[in-house]
Amino acid sequence: MTPAAANPTLSLRNVVKTYVMGAAEVRALSDVSLEVAKNEYVAIMGPSGSGKSTLMNIIGCLDVPTSGSYSLEGQAVAELPEARLAEIRNRRIGFVFQTFNLIPRADILHNVELPLIYGGVPRAERRARAVRALEAVGLADRMKHRPNQLSGGQRQRVAIARALVHDPSLILADEPTGNLDTKTGDGIMEMLDSLHAGGQTIILVTHEEYIAQRARRTIRLRDGVVESDVARAAKVSLAESRMAESQPV
Numbered sequence: 118m119t120p121a122a123a124n125p126t127l128s129l130r131n132v133v134k135t136y137v138m139g140a141a142e143v144r145a146l147s148d149v150s151l152e153v154a155k156n157e158y159v160a161i162m163g164p165s166g167s168g169k170s171t172l173m174n175i176i177g178c179l180d181v182p183t184s185g186s187y188s189l190e191g192q193a194v195a196e197l198p199e200a201r202l203a204e205i206r207n208r209r210i211g212f213v214f215q216t217f218n219l220i221p222r223a224d225i226l227h228n229v230e231l232p233l234i235y236g237g238v239p240r241a242e243r244r245a246r247a248v249r250a251l252e253a254v255g256l257a258d259r260m261k262h263r264p265n266q267l268s269g270g271q272r273q274r275v276a277i278a279r280a281l282v283h284d285p286s287l288i289l290a291d292e293p294t295g296n297l298d299t300k301t302g303d304g305i306m307e308m309l310d311s312l313h314a315g316g317q318t319i320i321l322v323t324h325e326e327y328i329a330q331r332a333r334r335t336i337r338l339r340d341g342v343v344e345s346d347v348a349r350a351a352k353v354s355l356a357e358s359r360m361a362e363s364q365p366v
Contacts, residue, residue, distance in 0.1 A: 125152040126286055126318050127176060132185035134171050145171040147341040153320065158313040160321045160329035163338035172338065173322050177210055177289045178202045190286055207236050211280025215292035217272045219264040225275045226251065226260040232283050250278035270301035277308060290321045294328060306331050
């Protein structure tokens with residue numbers, strides 16, 4: 118098990134999440150406790166129905182636990198009202214989704230500006246920050262393009278720029294290579310590696326073993342509980358991770 122961090126970026130204690138479906142009660146998470154330190158790179162894995170999406174939603178303040186506690190940067194967020202959760206989502210968490218979630222009719226500069234618009238950042242400042250974010254992901258020459266004028270890999274880079282634009286405490290990446298071919302997906306993973314090397318805390322949800330091995334720690338869920346939580350001593354290259362995945366068990 119990974120040792121507890123002295124000042125974790127996030128901490129879950131005895132988290133339970135249940136949903137009522139008709140007359141039945143479904144427990145998606147059961148007594149989950151874990152910590153993630155600043156600048157950790159964590160992969161969350163598990164079969165369908167394991168609870169990984171529910172865990173991601175709670176970490177991302179998109180949902181709240183039925184019981185238990187969740188703290189982000191020392192602030193207890195499990196029982197905050199929706200308005201405060203929305204503020205935390207906007208200011209502290211950068212989301213990268215499998216489906217990109219870009220506005221089709223807006224150019225990519227406006228797409229990247231959106232979190233800053235919601236956060237009330239003045240126009241000149243948000244425009245400058247969005248430009249810097251797009252420059253950081255190599256899309257300085259595409260700022261006036263719309264999403265449908267970009268490749269899948271470029272759209273995912275726009276999503277990463279949008280996630281970075283407000284300098285978040287945490288990046289949550291949900292199957293970020295799921296809609297991409299292998300070569301393009303490798304480029305996205307190399308970009309996430311670079312962000313981690315620069316000090317960013319990243320939590321990645323994936324069903325691909327070779328993608329998970331890019332992280333420095335893998336948490337596996339099964340039936341709503343943490344089945345294993347294992348740290349790696351060193352980063353694994355994409356070639357090494359694919360080789361390891363292809364080895365017979």
